Amino acid sequence: MDFILDGFIHAFHLLTSGNAETYSAIWVTVKVSSYSICCSLLIGIPLGFCLGYFDFRWKKSLRTVVDTLMALPTVFIGLLVYAFITHRGPLGNFGLLFSLPGIAIGQTILALPIVIGLSATAVESMDQKLRIAIISMGANRRQLFISSLWEARHGLLAGAIAAYGRVMTEVGISMMVGGNIKWHTRTITTAIALETNKGQFGLGVALGIVLLVIAFCVNISVSFLRRRV
């Protein structure tokens, strides 16, 4: 059990000493997960709004598909993205394999169903009287959309946090698409997998704690933001 305690001490040491390799993995993780969460929010929130707001013929079926995709295995996404961006794949010419944009594409696919599904739930749970209130004040369609999103902001924020957590902690996509290249595409999770394989449990635990600290900071910031708005 000493390795767990060692891990905490090691984590403290790595962070306070400014260990370049650790900070590279942290930076890559934050950077690529931020790219992917931004993309998934930009695409997912409008789609989630439409799914939750409008009634259409295949709505329930589509909702079931989205809910199912929320549980997509990361290695399966990694495999699919790998197949598309490998040199023999249809997107091979773009040179995305073993690059951060490649990982970001995979992570966006991972986060998208979560953002769509939870946004749709947030919009569906809005009071129906909200629509009447907004239109009766003279809003046009665009203003109705923006105001409705703002009213659903707490639910959307919860969806964004859930998606960010999933993206930041995934390992399958980063490993398969990114290749775990040191200084380049190595994220915290792929580094943990590598160090554990090497028997370096202490370093693995340390990186895990770093991941927890980042998640904690994100949640604290969001909670603060939530109280302010």
Added chain:
Amino acid sequence: MNQPLYELRSLAHSYGGKTVVSIEHLAVPPGSILGIIGPNGSGKSSLLRLLGLIERPTRGKILFNGREVAPFSDEARFLISLLPQEPFLMKRSVFNNVSYGLKLRGNGGDISARVGEALAWVGLSSADFARRPWYALSGGEAQRVALAARLALKPEVLLLDEPTASVDAASAQLIKEAALRARRHWGATLIVASHDWQWLYEICDEIRHIFKGQIFGTGRESIIFGPWQEQKPGKWAKILSDKQQMIVPVPPNQEAAAVIKDLAVSESELRDGDDDLILRGLVSRLSLEKNTGQVVATIIAGNLPLSVGLTPQQVQERTIFPGKDIFIHYSLEQVKWI
């Protein structure tokens, strides 16, 4: 004749195949106050949502100032505002709720003044309430803030759906006064759906009944719901709570609703040898009808409220007052099925 502000032509609206509004024609003159009376589920709220351009009618046309309008029409969306029955405030402060519509309109500098003025109209102090969040208000305060948000816009049409149904007497009075201010200050057209008949009689230029989505009458009719019972072949009646029988012609079905108007009253059962049908009742209240100057007496027969129009002279000569026992006379020809 002036062009009506609203004109409804062959309007119908359905939810899930069930028609909730069906109006062949209705015109509302500008600057008037129209009262809509009807039981729960009669289509009042649906009609107001259509007039408020919240929903698109399933069939027919709504003309506003002579032009066909629909939800989000630029010709009308800044001119019409609906206050729904249940107050709904957005998740923001009172100030931001009241100023929301002004900001949509791009009103710049005078927003604070307009918000303060509108809050004052509904009896709320801007200093005490403007910064309060939406969840820190009582039901009556929330309804008044919701009304202030509409009044701040100075709309040409203010649609009020049971504005005083869920608030205390003091809030109700403030809401009534504030709504009338819209008429007095900028000549707004008011369309009010309410169970508060007395208030409607006092303020409305015109009152219409709504039942099963259809508009009819002048508000002085009484609607009587089934069930009807056959007493003997060809003779049907509604048994009132005090065992009186209200005799009616053969109904189309046992649950049909009847409308009866031009009831007469007397202090005795006999009325100059007429062979009328008679009910005994108690005068419950007297209301002065604004547009005709007539007095509308609400008489409770058993558990059935009936409206009777009287001239002020008749009220004086017959010393009619709330609490007085009185007889209501009608004939079968006066009963119509709807």
